[in-house]
Amino acid sequence: MSKIIVTAVGVSGSGKSNAYGAIMELLKVRRRDSYYLTACGATPEERIRNSGIINRYADINQGFVSTGTMITTEFPFAFGGHFRPDVPTYPLLDMPLIDYPGGVLKTMLGEGSEESSRLLHRIMDTDVLLLFADANILSEEGGVEPARQKIALEINTIFEILSTERDTAFVSKPRTVLLLLTKCDSGLIPQELKDNHFHGLVNRALQVFDPTVRFCINQPGWKIAVVPTSTCGDGNSNSWRDGNGIYHSEMTAPPQPYGFDLAILYGVMNELENRVRLGYDDSEEIPGEIERKPGFVSGFQWRHILQRLSGQENEQIELYRQYVGNLHSILDPLRGSQIVEV
Amino acid sequence: MKPEIFLFSRTPEADYHYLIPLPPQQSNAVGAFLQQRLADMQRGQADGTVYFFLSDTDAVLVRAVDSGCRDLYARPILSLEGLYCPMEDVRPFWLCLPHLVPGFWSASSIYTLLVKDGKTIPLPPARLMDACAQYSPKNRHAKAMERAIFAADTPVSFTFDADGLHFSEQPPTQGRTRWQPQEPRRCDIRLTLDRKTKAAWLEAVSRGSIPYSIARSADLAREADGWSFSALENAAAALEAGLDKYGWQYAPDKGGNP
Numbered sequence: 157m158s159k160i161i162v163t164a165v166g167v168s169g170s171g172k173s174n175a176y177g178a179i180m181e182l183l184k185v186r187r188r189d190s191y192y193l194t195a196c197g198a199t200p201e202e203r204i205r206n207s208g209i210i211n212r213y214a215d216i217n218q219g220f221v222s223t224g225t226m227i228t229t230e231f232p233f234a235f236g237g238h239f240r241p242d243v244p245t246y247p248l249l250d251m252p253l254i255d256y257p258g259g260v261l262k263t264m265l266g267e268g269s270e271e272s273s274r275l276l277h278r279i280m281d282t283d284v285l286l287l288f289a290d291a292n293i294l295s296e297e298g299g300v301e302p303a304r305q306k307i308a309l310e311i312n313t314i315f316e317i318l319s320t321e322r323d324t325a326f327v328s329k330p331r332t333v334l335l336l337l338t339k340c341d342s343g344l345i346p347q348e349l350k351d352n353h354f355h356g357l358v359n360r361a362l363q364v365f366d367p368t369v370r371f372c373i374n375q376p377g378w379k380i381a382v383v384p385t386s387t388c389g390d391g392n393s394n395s396w397r398d399g400n401g402i403y404h405s406e407m408t409a410p411p412q413p414y415g416f417d418l419a420i421l422y423g424v425m426n427e428l429e430n431r432v433r434l435g436y437d438d439s440e441e442i443p444g445e446i447e448r449k450p451g452f453v454s455g456f457q458w459r460h461i462l463q464r465l466s467g468q469e470n471e472q473i474e475l476y477r478q479y480v481g482n483l484h485s486i487l488d489p490l491r492g493s494q495i496v497e498v
Numbered sequence: 499m500k501p502e503i504f505l506f507s508r509t510p511e512a513d514y515h516y517l518i519p520l521p522p523q524q525s526n527a528v529g530a531f532l533q534q535r536l537a538d539m540q541r542g543q544a545d546g547t548v549y550f551f552l553s554d555t556d557a558v559l560v561r562a563v564d565s566g567c568r569d570l571y572a573r574p575i576l577s578l579e580g581l582y583c584p585m586e587d588v589r590p591f592w593l594c595l596p597h598l599v600p601g602f603w604s605a606s607s608i609y610t611l612l613v614k615d616g617k618t619i620p621l622p623p624a625r626l627m628d629a630c631a632q633y634s635p636k637n638r639h640a641k642a643m644e645r646a647i648f649a650a651d652t653p654v655s656f657t658f659d660a661d662g663l664h665f666s667e668q669p670p671t672q673g674r675t676r677w678q679p680q681e682p683r684r685c686d687i688r689l690t691l692d693r694k695t696k697a698a699w700l701e702a703v704s705r706g707s708i709p710y711s712i713a714r715s716a717d718l719a720r721e722a723d724g725w726s727f728s729a730l731e732n733a734a735a736a737l738e739a740g741l742d743k744y745g746w747q748y749a750p751d752k753g754g755n756p
Contacts, residue, residue, distance in 0.1 A: 168513040169571040212541070223544075224573050226506075226514040227536045259513015404572040 157196070158472070159250040160235065160427055162420065163278050165314075166288025167307050168258035171338035171387070173225050175288070176255050178387040178413035179420060180210065180231075188417045189239060189486050196234035196250050206232045228256040228271060235424060239482045248475060249424070254278065261310040279314065280326050284423030285333045287311055287368070289361045291384075292395065292403055294337070295345045300363045308364045315368040330377030330434075332426040333368075334419045335361055341386040342395040342405070353493045354384045362498065369498060379426045382496040385415030418487065418495055425483035428476040435473065500587055501559075501623050506536065507577035507609055509616040510569045517618050520558075520582050527553035528582070535562055535578055544576045548603045548658040550595065557583045557591065557653065559602065565609035577609040581623060589745060592653040594627065596644040599658050601633030639663070651745070682747040685712055687734055696720040700733050702741055702748065712746055713737060 164172045183193040195206035210231055231254070236247030256275060264272040279285065293303050304312070318326045337357055349356035361382060362369050372380040389412025395405040453461065491497060505518040520528070531551045544562040551558050560580030567575045583591040608626060612618050634640060639662045650669035657664045686705055691698045697717040703709040715733045718725060738748045 168508075169569070169573075223542065223576055224508065224514065224569065226540050226576070227533070229540070257513045257515075259508070259515065262513065263515075402568065402570055402572050 157234065157247070157250050159252075160284065160424060161278070161282045162251055162253060162284045162286065162423060163275075163282040164253070164255070164286045164288060165261070165279060165311055166258055166286075166338075167261055167310060168224070170258060170288035170290045170307060172258060172288055173255055174387045175286075175336065175338065175385070175416055176213075176231065176253060178385070178411075178416045179253070180213075181411070181413055182417035183235075183420065184210070188421070189237075189482075191235070191237040191239070191417075191421060192247075193233045193235055193251065194247055196232050196247065196252075225255055225257045228254060230254050235420075237479060237482070240478070243475070243478060248479065251424075261314075265310055265313060276314070280318065283331060283427045284420075285331060286419060286423070287333065287335045287365065289335060289337050289364065291337045291339045291357060292342050292344050292397075294357055294360050294364060295342075295349050300360065303360070304364045304366075308368070312365065312367045315371050319371045327375055330375075330379075330426075330430045332423045333372045333378065333380045334423055335365060335369075335380065335382045336415070336419055337361055337382065337384045339386060339395075339405075340384040340415070341388045341390045341393050343393075344395050344397060344403075353496075357384070358382045358496050373498060377430065380498045381422060382498065383415050383419045383422070383494065385413075385419065387411055387413045387416075389414060415494065418490065421483055422487055422495055425480055425487060428480045428483075432473055432476045432480060501581040501583040501591055501627070503579070503608070503612070503621060503623050503626060504558075504582055505577060505579045505609065505612055505618070506532075507565060507579070507613070508569065508575055509613060510567075510575075511616050517613060521584075523556075523584065524582065525553045525555045527551075528556055528558050532558065532560065532578070535560060538562065539576055539578055545659070546603060548599055550599070550653075550656050550658070552588070552653050552655045555585045557585075557588050559583075559591075559595070559599070561602065563607045565607040567609065575609070577607050579608050579612075581626070586743075588653055589743065592647065592650075596640065596647050597631045597634050598627055599630075599643065600635055600637075600640045601630035603658055604635065605630060605633045682742070682745050684749050684752055685741065685746045686750070687737060687748055689730065689734075691725065698725050698730065700730070700737050702737055702746065712744055713740055 164175065166172050180193070182188060183191060195203045195210055197203035197206050210233070213229065213231070230252055233251045233253055234247035235249045235251040236245070237243065238245050256271070260269070260272045260275050263269050264276060289307055293306050296303060321327075337354065340354060340357070345357065349360065369380060372378045388407050389409075392409040392412060393405055393407050395403065397403055487495060502521055503518055504516065504520045506514065506516050508514045509517070520532075528551065531549075531553075535549065539562040544564055546561050546563045548559065548561045551560070558580055560578060562576060562578045565575045565577040569575055581591075608621075611626075612621055643658075643663045646663060646665070646669065649671045652670055654669045655666040657666075684705065685702050686709070688701050688703055689698065690701065697719060699717050700715040702712040702714070704712060715737045718729055718733060741747060
């Protein structure tokens with residue numbers, strides 16, 4: 157199966173683990189508009205086992221209480237949609253998601269480690285990049301500069317370095333960057349930032365991540381959008397900040413997450429659009445170069461093989477096109493309110 | 499004895515990592531075991547169960563607990579903490595465990611002792627062990643643990659929680675019911691001369707109705723006029739010196755102890 161690489165990048169405490177919990181809730185359990193995440197694997201046994209692993213993790217996140225992430229965990233997901241009867245029910249893409257301690261980003265700028273270099277390579281390979289910005293910190297009184305120091309310093313530095321690489325592999329491929337504003341349910345966000353679909357907060361986030369945003373805008377084919385999200389849902393939580401500047405929050409009602417599914421769907425839509433436009437598909441089943449061995453197949457068989465292979469490829473691209481059309485019909489009405497394209 | 503303290507946790511600023519790392523000579527088995535404990539901790543299992551894990555070359559005593567501190571988002575800071583012991587010290591460490599483990603289990607996290615203002619401060623392991631020994635209660639769990647550990651010939655892995663001690667496998671006791679840990683067990687040394695292969699060797703065997711082998715010297719070749727007495731004596735001395743690490747001694751004048 158083809159693969160789409162989605163990477164979450166955010167500092168410690170920015171809400172990555174809870175975002176994964178919410179993504180599972182929104183796309184594995186509730187299934188927005190028939191789009192779903194399921195476990196991937198080569199055999200049914202493996203898929204069932206992987207599904208168990210994912211569910212166990214989601215169970216822990218029930219109620220979205222997290223003690224912070226200690227070790228890197230990979231969720232073997234596959235993404236699909238059954239929005240029309242003639243679309244296959246099986247998943248379209250492998251979408252492995254990785255949860256890791258956010259402190260790795262700090263390590264990357266410090267002494268470095270095996271884990272941090274693995275994350276950097278994943279960022280360089282990624283199709284859809286999710287950047288995490290904590291709405292509480294964005295709306296602190298200090299304004300842009302302290303927030304940049306707290307949540308954006310590492311991400312901006314990584315982008316600054318990658319954009320000036322001599323090897324242009326990172327910039328030459330079209331990618332989608334999503335800036336997720338997490339914890340938007342917080343009562344600590346002032347009303348003027350909240351008004352008009354978090355207009356003020358979105359602007360503040362764009363300023364905080366300014367070098368990254370500017371870089372993404374200037375790249376041909378790159379897309380960047382801002383999505384306000386919450387794992388609790390508005391009005392379901394109680395947040396406060398104590399004298400030492402420590403953020404506390406508690407959930408007062410069952411969680412109603414929002415925003416994360418839109419981010420994933422938006423990322424997938426853009427990536428598939430790119431694949432349709434550029435006519436590529438990174439699945440490994442079709443070899444890049446196939447060579448005929450005259451002793452093994454006749455000319456007739458060979459023509460048949462080529463036909464089948466190109467047919468398969470066209471089938472896949474055709475499927476991508478259908479997905480893109482359907483995703484556009486879902487996401488376009490939400491532009492400007494729930495997804496802010498830059 | 500040289501056990502070393504290690505600690506995997508976070509400070510409010512720095513994310514989870516080994517604040518006090520294990521020594522570099524740690525074995526892969528111990529590394530994998532700790533990784534498993536970290537995975538459990540990630541799933542929320544930080545109930546303070548004490549694990550003693552023994553690999554071929556080293557051992558760890560470890561537990562995952564809530565440190566009682568909070569990070570910048572008021573999330574509880576968990577800590578995986580314990581003692582690492584290299585192979586040469588495993589036996590004395592094993593004999594300390596009855597005094598160490600109950601106290602280690604019931605004491606609060608050592609995180610607050612080791613981390614001040616986001617920096618780690620060195621703490622001699624002996625101080626931690628003394629503190630744990632003071633905490634160790636004198637109840638029947640502790641008594642049962644003492645009996646089981648002191649009776650074992652070789653250390654085995656176990657866990658310790660509110661229900662007491664759970665060995666991963668029954669520790670070998672070679673039919674003993676009682677054993678004083680302060681006093682090494684006494685054994686015999688036997689000389690075997692094999693006329694067929696023309697080799698001689700010395701073997702330390704347990705006393706009792708069914709003696710079993712404890713250690714064996716290398717084969718000594720026969721010289722032209724028989725085995726030299728001094729060579730045999732040297733081999734016996736070397737064998738005797740090596741018995742100590744197995745918890746045995748050669749004292750022919752004292753008689754056996756069970």
